[in-house]
Amino acid sequence: MNILELQNLRKYFANQKAVDDISFQIKEGSIFGLLGPNGAGKTTLLRMITGIFYPDEGNIIFNGRKFDPINDIRYIGYMPEEKGLYKKMKIGEQALYLGRLKGLSKTEAMQKVKEWFEKFEMQSWWNKKVEDLSKGMQQKLQFVTTVLHEPKLIILDEPFSGLDPVNANLIKEEIYALAKKGCTIIFSTHRMGEVEEICDQIVLINKGKKILDGTVKEIKNQYKENIFQLGAETNALHLATFIFEVIRHQPEKLLLKLQHDATPNDVLKHFINQNIQVHSFNEVLPSLNEIFIKLVEGTPEARQFEKS
Numbered sequence: 226m227n228i229l230e231l232q233n234l235r236k237y238f239a240n241q242k243a244v245d246d247i248s249f250q251i252k253e254g255s256i257f258g259l260l261g262p263n264g265a266g267k268t269t270l271l272r273m274i275t276g277i278f279y280p281d282e283g284n285i286i287f288n289g290r291k292f293d294p295i296n297d298i299r300y301i302g303y304m305p306e307e308k309g310l311y312k313k314m315k316i317g318e319q320a321l322y323l324g325r326l327k328g329l330s331k332t333e334a335m336q337k338v339k340e341w342f343e344k345f346e347m348q349s350w351w352n353k354k355v356e357d358l359s360k361g362m363q364q365k366l367q368f369v370t371t372v373l374h375e376p377k378l379i380i381l382d383e384p385f386s387g388l389d390p391v392n393a394n395l396i397k398e399e400i401y402a403l404a405k406k407g408c409t410i411i412f413s414t415h416r417m418g419e420v421e422e423i424c425d426q427i428v429l430i431n432k433g434k435k436i437l438d439g440t441v442k443e444i445k446n447q448y449k450e451n452i453f454q455l456g457a458e459t460n461a462l463h464l465a466t467f468i469f470e471v472i473r474h475q476p477e478k479l480l481l482k483l484q485h486d487a488t489p490n491d492v493l494k495h496f497i498n499q500n501i502q503v504h505s506f507n508e509v510l511p512s513l514n515e516i517f518i519k520l521v522e523g524t525p526e527a528r529q530f531e532k533s
Contacts (some may be wrong), residue, residue, distance in 0.1 A: 258424035317351035360387035456505035
């Protein structure tokens, strides 16, 4: 079942098309990646999904019916990239207050806050103010207040920003756990390496338009280029062949591109006939980063991703 469906969404600001005819579906219980460079339209799209903005054209279907921002927002948890926290308010009081705003009773809010604070080792923060926390500590607090009311749909905009590897992994494990419980997670970022590990399905947007849509596996296979890595003890004398082109030659490791109608079996037979022992052989699929750069090659967006 699809928990969310976007139908031909458009949003304009003056003469700019921030979101230009975008459609996609998200399955319930999945971890979905919304990708694109800064300024691609990701945040505008998320704000329409959460009812902050209304689309100029198109429809949002949530949980099988047209999205009603007033009533459906209680089923959504949104963690924006910019901090939505009160700097002068104490941490414990703020978490309780936000829990109450999202429909929890005082008793429920206290129970949930204590559970999450213990899980994330935040008990000693209770009387600290937000302004006294590091960026990473604020990020952990914002994650807790996003998921406190157990929403069906959780939207995380750059959730690992400012986190050290240990805390980033802690958040990552909680994302997996929430998905296993049936929550649907939209993970928005321009860091594609994180998405390859976490997400089931992705949509890649650029300049307000959708340019890729599918599972990570489907997209990588769609753009593969018959490149294989072979582990073997060999030298350049054994490499002359019409079967493959050597892209990179390192001691005991070759990166090969198959030629014409050659198959992986042809490559293995070639080395066996040369009496060369092969200890590993696997296909090398392109990264999402490489695919994006190829699709928008020469544009400022491509150069941004080359640096990231």
